Amino acid sequence: MLIDEIVNYLKTIYYFMIIAYVFMSWLPNVRESFVGEWLGKLVEPYLKPFRKIIPPIGGMLDISPIVALIALEFVAEGIKAVLGLILSPFGL
Template sequence: MSEIESLIWLIHRIYTFVIIAYVLLSWIPNARDSFIGEMLGKLVEPYLAPFRRLIPPIGGMLDISPIVAIFALQFIAMGLIAVIDFFI
């Protein structure tokens, strides 16, 4: 595995954990209004917004868009690595 592939997987892993942390903050009252919640929101919301527009909450409460977003992030990382492997 090249250094570029390792870097892509590292960025993928970190951003996945950021998404998970942001989702877990929704379970704690007023946690998203804290400094950390706002910082994570600025990092995650631009990526999650298109998924939330496409996938409505199930039963009005259960939001599965972060799960779909994480799967999409996985495919993006694999696609980038495939393109890099093709040219290198």
């Protein structure tokens, strides 16, 4: 179905954006680059609620991106289900 493919494509792009942003935290000064700031503007609003709920383990290890990626899978499936119900009468 076309809707499933579009949602999966967008989910995959955002998934890799989150992964790249997490890896950028391991390298000094990379988040201050143009790409780092751009990714931060797109990813931080999604990660912020998870960071408020899940504190870092030992003060250093932040597992909130892992939980955020799992939640992203559920959100994508929910969007596909809702759009499938809405658009199925139209044959899309």
